Amino acid sequence: MKFRDLMFGALLALAGTSLTQAQSFKEFNEGFPETVQKMYHVPVAMGDGVKLATDIYLPDKTGKYPTLLIRDMYTNGSAASRQKYAKFATSNGYALVFQSVRGRYDSEGKWYPYFQEINDGDDTLSWIAEQSWSDGKVGMFGSSYLASVQWLAAINKNPALVAIAPAVSPGNYYRDVAYPGGAFSLLSRASWGIGLVGSRTNMSFPVDWVSGINHLPIETLAQSVGFNVQHFQDWIAHPSYDDYWKPLNLEDRATEMDVPAINIGGWFDVFLRSTIGSYTTMTEQSASSTSRNGQRLIIGPWPHGWNQSSKLGDVDFGENALIDAPAMLLDWFDYWMKGSTKPKGLKADEAPVRIFIMGENVWRDEQEWPLARTDYRPFYFHDNQTLSEKSPAKKTGTLKYDYDPADPVPTLGGNIMMPKLRGPYDQKPLDDREDILRFVTEPFTEATEFTGPISAEIYASSSAPDTDFMAKLIVVKPDGTAFNLVDGVIRARYREGFEKPKLIEPGKVYKYEIDMWATSYKLSPGDRIRVDITSSNYPRLARNLNTGAEFAKTSEMQVAHQTLHMSKEYPSKIVLPIIP
Template identity: 40%
Template sequence: MPQQKQSLLDVRVQRDVRVPMRDGVSLSADLYLPETEQQVPAIVVRSPYGRAGEYIYNMAPYFAARGYGFVSMDVRGRGDSDGEFIPYFNEGADGYDSIEWAAAQPWCDGAVGTMGASYLARVQWLAALTQPPHLKAMISTVTPSDPFVETPTGVPGPQHLCWLYMTSGRMMQDVDVIDWEEVYWHLPLLTMDEKTGKSLPRWREEVKHSRLDDWWRGIAYQERFHELDLPVLHISGWYDDEQVGTPLNYIGMNTRARTEFGRKHQKLVMGPWPHQVNRSTRLGELDFGPQSLIDLNGLSLRWFDQWLKGEENGVAEEPPVSIFVMGENRWRQEQEWPLRRTRWTPFYLRSGGRANSRFGDGWLSTEAPGEEPSDRYSYDPANPVPFITDPTSSQIGGPDDYSAVERRDDVLVYSTEPLEEALEVTGPIRVRLFASSSARDTDFMVKFLDVWPNGFAQRLTDGMVRGRFRKGMDRPELLEPGKVYEYDIDCWNISHQFQKGHRIRVEVASSAFPKYDRNLNTGAELGQGTEMVVAEQTVFHDREHPSAIILPVIPRE
């Protein structure tokens, strides 16, 4: 990164500054201001996690010392801010008022940018949609998607309850006092909050809204990129448990922003990181090397220098996409996402009718099947396939080893032969699955893995479909038992080079617990029941039903 032109300035801090909202509620903010007589741009960060935590201390003095007024604010109902915390529902209007308040301060020159990660990222989009006139640029990191994009089940994932518990008071609640693994087994889903010892009305309200309706659309943003016209720096990691939102947002703004200016000035950075981006070279058992960490503050500073200060520092002319290719473990710059040179290659599910477990006869082939027997397994909600994860909501899953899980007969396993040369897969991953069930409603989960020569089965990505939502989250329709349906399963995105001697693997199952709630297979109203039914599942892969994972293969340079 080039050296910054401006000299470092002393920083003064003003704490618990009251910021009035349009309805009379006041929010609490800390100001980090440079010691200068000149007016400066403002950076606004709005958080439910405390306006003075480690995340803020790592950023606020950095930007203030380089000529920005940094506003760190508790969102409504959290910390020292007044009002009631209702996740996301007040953030559009409050974001507008906060941005315009900052722009009107005597120390501000009228240019405002926003930044933040996770909840702090999504609230930027909700605020931007209200069209605050002084908002000039955003930095959106590990951004949650619209409702049911990450969890297309009609109900919140069990680990979302952990997040609601953590944010259920004005200050952060200690989640380590709860046995979350025991909590997640509770049925019905609607009253799972009882197992925490604390009533969480928000949990029950979300469970009751078990389809994409007007209640959810009030906090959606990903269908409205055509209303926006802002330069946005989009940042996430391949193992971010909310990863799917960031590439979708980049594509949405890059193709649908209101003007050519907005479409042109988007930048995407995807590293080998979890939800806590750019913190460590290691993730689980893997070490991606020192090159996997970047000067993220420096990149963010250059972004704001360009769009808030008007400095022509070259950031607008650089390639808009920076990706870390795992396996090869190097950064690469690209001109678009997905890559135009992609060869979309179907790898077909094949077997002799016994693909159950990694000891079965399933394989993957680029040759389409002819007449071929189907695979069968029983899905029992009382004994779901585990998804490997820590129990809290801080990070759901990683590059974990699924070789032990693959010993189960209710997991179908399809693998290639060891690769004769390295193969790069970079882009969105989708699965076309033909399947039937004995149940009126059930789930199908797909996992995409890299199997090392020593047997380590590294999870790369995964996805799922709930049968009743196969036509969309706003159009639930139960299954006809025994009927074959074609399912389109989004397995998110990856950039990974399979090394010579490794194998590509796909798992198919009907549960991934506790990442997703257990489908009880009854077809009853979601979240309400305790009765379970064992579902007999059949996966087809023949000439008429060519089940396949479609991989974005990148030709070798």
């Protein structure tokens, strides 16, 4: 039996089970077994001599064990959530090593996100493999930054690293973390980069990160709320994709990695694009057939805090939305690290991709991503604000709106970190705004599924030398409820690529391609699709001030008069991946 068939029986069977808040490892609340050996704050030297505080948990004082490694920057290992990871590992015959990353909590060195994790992760893997209690095999798991460190450690192809399970992980730090579509991810970079992780320990100073970050210019934003954070200043100093960001484009570095991975993501996660990107690039380009065939993808109806609740925003996706994460992880690591061939729940004919179909609210396994049977259909915008598969026949057709940076469209749902804003929300609070163009289809007469990458191609002109254009895909229910599924943005100066910005000529029509990432939804008869076009999404994204000035350097702004073109010559459209 091939591993491709074998392992996905376990993964997919378990993904379909329901367990409330499974990701919290609630079943590991009890104390450690008496045999567990614990060693706290062991100083482990990195290649440059800096010592990182490392906790070690062994199932017993004798024997050699496969090891699960967590490298963390959010706690020092004493938090209940991290203790549960140690209980999970040791109760299942694994050693667990918990390490605070460089410059955080009791670890020496200077804290600076991301870059230092490449060598530190590699050094830690080598150290574990050399220990008397280690059998030489190491696996890694964790979410968000705890997932980032897995990919970064994998770059050096350390032979000790045999499997990883990154959840909701960034993979292209320019396109996902900092500048989606070329527009600065203001809310997450300020609240996380300045507020939470601006020093050695997590911080919670009384700063309103949603409505209190409208300070301009952005280059003095941190100072305006009382901080001086070097990594935040570096992020805003590099608004284009340049040599600063290239080491962190893990999609371009797949050839340097050789490790099987479960890529776990959420349709409403801020790093969804990278979850899919990591799966596809590793499947196609990673260094060995074992690694290429060992990639797995699972995407649920989750935000960045994955697998915690069936309800997100204004929508409840039902009890099937949650999975038994600990059992899934145990099967995964048992196969790679203990030679297990028959995990519980095994089915031999399952597939490498598992996705949750929203609307129908069911899990489904697939053979590839994107789905080979996809029918990519264009839906065109018309100047009567309809959306249809019929292409425009008119020689001219336009709609106009004004974008005022002093009064931006407020963020309402989407793929963001902030718990009170993320996910699907009824868009009714934005109905009165005149700076949004809305295009809607006729009601669908039969159930229709779209699953896969979403993109918009619009033709637009502006009175400004630089501006933003945004598209949001919305499902409109028969009762009038209209909730968002996915959106995207393109900053005009990056319409031809993110490396070399080029301002636009006011009044000239340009084609803008908007990457809206991906989603999966099954419409019911009577549902309609709506697409909203606008130029702001604040504070999720920093406002384009429309002046063409260098990013973050100015507080000067101007109103942009925007024109969307819809004609035979300029067929603005959205392309949906319809599944027959």
